[in-house]
């Protein structure tokens with residue numbers, strides 16, 4: 374696709390603040406025989422000088438990212454299963470008490486959130502385009518429609534099921550560039566007093582922690598309270614609540630309603646003030662971020678090159694989508710990280726996109742520990758370090774790079 378010179382949401386002008394260069398599709402793990410077919414695009418990120426929304430300069434067609442072979446399964450993390458159980462329980466306790474209440478989740482993946490709703494016998498529908506994970510959810514007894522959520526899907530769901538009290542999306546709304554169609558769909562589907570709730574990585578946390586690996590094809594927008602408030606207003610909705618979450622390195626859960634339907638929480642104004650003080654979308658802040666990214670790249674390369682020179686072995690842990698940006702931008706290939714271990718069967722036996730590091734099972738990691746393990750899944754550090762305590766017991770050290778390069 375060609376570059377977008379103006380804001381995808383308000384049409385304002387974009388100011389680019391980082392260019393990662395040529396990058397592959399982050400979840401496109403590749404078989405050795407298919408290496409000649411890899412797709413690359415220019416990964417660059419910009420901020421809108423009018424509405425302040427941070428966004429990719431170039432998007433790639435959605436079918437290249439989300440399809441039958443989309444490998445990410447949300448339920449691979451016990452900590453995330455607990456997180457989504459709590460999300461579901463809170464909807465059940467506060468929003469879905471009336472008999473017949475209906476909740477729609479888009480990006481429901483393998484049903485990590487909806488399984489709790491289904492178990493409570495509450496009416497629900499997942500909308501999920503990636504067929505394999507949609508089928509995994511259906512196998513758990515969850516009602517799923519294998520489709521992209523957008524205006525036309527929402528109309529069909531409304532015609533068949535009536536209004537929804539809650540429309541929910543985790544780590545999905547910021548993945549789609551066509552927010553106009555999503556908002557029109559929510560408008561069709563949402564009950565007059567219903568809420569649209571979404572949780573996504575927070576730009577302020579990315580900037581503060583230099584977690585630049587959050588920037589890849591699937592993450593089209595990088596929300597802030599200010600930019601989401603402006604976006605909601607533009608599509609006829611009101612931002613009524615925000616909650617800062619510790620998951621995935623820092624996210625915000627936004628609650629949006631029809632204007633006047635809900636009393637706004639004081640948290641909204643508090644976060645707007647905080648973002649103003651941080652100068653979150655200002656040029657000086659984003660220039661500093663860009664300098665920190667370059668510096669992090671050098672520090673990480675230094676550590677890995679030193680390991681290689683000293684004959685130490687390094688494996689990666691967690692073949693995350695994030696690691697595509699990290700490895701390709703930092704020039705980390707199998708010469709520096711010999712393999713990546715990951716518990717996702719659909720990734721094992723393949724090579725990481727662009728950087729071509731083999732993906733193996735955690736059993737192979739435990740069978741012969743390396744000297745160092747570079748924790749690509751740093752957002753799951755507590756869970757993984759707990760699970761792999763044998764690695765440190767045998768003298769292994771974790772290499773972490775968020776918020777800076779350090780050994781544990």
Ligand code: SAH
Nearest residue numbers: 439447479480482500503521522543544545
């Ligand atoms: N909600 C889960 C999964 C996030 S991964 C979690 O937070 O862990 C993002 C998911 O959104 C993928 O399963 C992808 O197939 C799906 N997706 C992408 N675009 C979508 C769209 N327009 N409508 C519904 N789902 C979408």
Ligand code: TMP
Nearest residue numbers: 449450691692693715716717750753757
């Ligand atoms: P995520 O950061 O996008 O959630 O991806 C995490 C990746 O790490 C995913 O491919 C699964 C993998 N993983 C493990 O291999 N072991 C684990 O214990 C956890 C939590 C994740």
Ligand code: ZN
Nearest residue numbers: 380383421424
């Ligand atoms: Zn804008």
